[in-house]
Amino acid sequence: MTNQMNTEALLPHSKKIWAVGGGKGGVGKSLVSANVAICLALMGNKVVAVDLDLGGANLHTCLGLPIPQVTLSDYVSKKISNFEDLLVPTPINNLKIISGAQDELGMANLKHMHKNQIISKLGDLDADYILFDLGAGTAFNTIDFFITADKGILVVLPEPTSIENTYRFIKSVFYRRLKMVEGVADLEDMITESLNAKVTSGGGSSPADLVKKITEMNPEVGLRIKAEMAHFRPNLIINQVRSQADIDIGYSIQSICRRYFGIEMTFPGYLDYDQSVWQSVRKRKPLLIEYPNSKLVNNFDRIVHRLIEY
C-alpha cells in the first residue's frame, strides 16, 4: 500500500490541512504559516500551527512566543506520551502551536513510523485548520508532509535561485506522486531517465512528455496518472514584491508549470516587501497584530479568502 493511501486513511476529512513549503530557506514560509494561521483564527476558526522545520524551528518567533518548553522531539523520544500535551497556547484566541525540534532531530532522521504516527495524531486534534510550516529543502519526509496536506502552498521570492528551488520542489512532489500510481512501478527505467533529464534539455523530456509517452503505451495507467496530478494544484505566493514585474513572475511560473509539468497551479496572491516584517520579528511580535496598518494585512486577507474559496 502506498504512503498516500496510508495517510488518507489516517486523516478525517473534515479537517483542513494546509502545508507551506518552498524549497529554499528564508523565503518567508514561517511568516506565511504564522500569519495565515492568525487570519484563520481571527475569523473564528480553531487553528493549530505546526512547526515541521525539524532542526531549525522558528515558527514561534513569528508568533511572538518564547522558545516552547515542549516540542515534537519530546514526543518522538517518548518524553511526552500524550500528543495533546505538545499544544502551546498563543496570545491569539483559537490559535495554538506545536513546536518543532530545536535539537538535531532533523526531517531526514524522522522515521517512517514516527511520521505516520505524527500525521495520525495531528488528524485527531480538535481543530478546523492545521497549518504545517515546512523546512527548506526537498527531504523525503518534507515532501511527504506536503503531499499529506489538503492544500499545498509554495512561497517564492522574485529571484532566480528561489524560482529554481520552487521548480525543484514541484519536481520532487511530481515524481513522488507519480510513483504512487498503480501500475507505474513497471515503468521505472523510463521514469528515472525523465527524472534525470535537465530542465533545459527540451526535446520531449519534460514530465508532461513522460505522461504523454506513458499514456500512448498504456492508456489505463496514463488516465490514473492524470487523475493523480489533477489533485496536485499547488498555491503560489510571491513574497517580498516590489513591482508589477515581481507579481507577474507568479503568472509565468503558472504557465511554465502547465507546459512543463502539465499541472494547474493557483496564484492566490502576493506579499509586498515591507519593513514591518523584520521589525515585528525583531520585536518578537506577530506581524498582523503588531502592525495592523501594514500593507501586508490586506495582502494576507486576500490570500486567505482566496485559499478558502479554491
Ligand SMILES: Nc1ncnc2c1ncn2[C@@H]1O[C@H](COP(=O)(O)OP(=O)(O)OP(=O)(O)O)[C@@H](O)[C@H]1O
Ligand atoms: N514580505 C517581506 N518583507 C520584508 N521582509 C521579509 C518579508 N518576508 C520575509 N522577510 C524577511 O525574511 C526573513 C525570513 O522569513 P521566514 O523566517 O518566514 O522564512 P522561512 O522561509 O521560514 O525561512 P527558513 O527556511 O529558515 O525556515 C524574515 O525574518 C524577514 O526578515
Ligand SMILES: [Mg+2]
Ligand atoms: Mg521557517
